[in-house]
Amino acid sequence: MVTFHKTSDLTFLAQIYGTDKWGEHWYTPHYETHFRAFRKKKFNLLEIGVGGYDKPYSGGSSLRMWKRYFPKANIFSLDIYDKSPHEESRIRIFQGSQVDTLFLDKVVQQTGELDIIIDDGSHVNEHVLFTFHYLFPKLKSGGIYVVE
Numbered sequence: 001m002v003t004f005h006k007t008s009d010l011t012f013l014a015q016i017y018g019t020d021k022w023g024e025h026w027y028t029p030h031y032e033t034h035f036r037a038f039r040k041k042k043f044n045l046l047e048i049g050v051g052g053y054d055k056p057y058s059g060g061s062s063l064r065m066w067k068r069y070f071p072k073a074n075i076f077s078l079d080i081y082d083k084s085p086h087e088e089s090r091i092r093i094f095q096g097s098q099v100d101t102l103f104l105d106k107v108v109q110q111t112g113e114l115d116i117i118i119d120d121g122s123h124v125n126e127h128v129l130f131t132f133h134y135l136f137p138k139l140k141s142g143g144i145y146v147v148e
Contacts, residue, residue, distance in 0.1 A: 060086035
């Protein structure tokens with residue numbers, strides 16, 4: 001008999017935590033398909049963009065969703081604004097620009113190899129392309145890079 005656990009249902013978690021990765025965008029079913037192999041593994045995930053713009057206490061919904069869905073993963077994020085109020089066990093946030101190579105190097109030095117990178121940052125084409133070209137080569141072999 002297979003037991004269904006709600007914490008393994010990414011769409012359910014997206015609804016609980018209030019992230020737009022479900023509903024408006026419908027990303028969670030696709031993420032669940034591609035990320036399933038990582039579910040119970042210890043690994044490093046980086047999400048670019050915390051959400052909530054310049055309000056320190058706004059955003060962070062997807063970070064908490066990832067933390068719950070991946071119980072052994074380290075969840076890292078970066079944002080141009082100070083989002084440190086969202087830091088907690090297994091969630092660490094770096095403040096800086098996704099188009100600053102010195103900053104990105106510092107992030108990768110501190111996180112170690114990254115297995116999943118999700119770019120939900122500025123959504124400016126030039127920024128997305130810059131960050132992809134810079135970080136993709138630093139992605140662990142077999143890793144996944146997502147652009148939203």
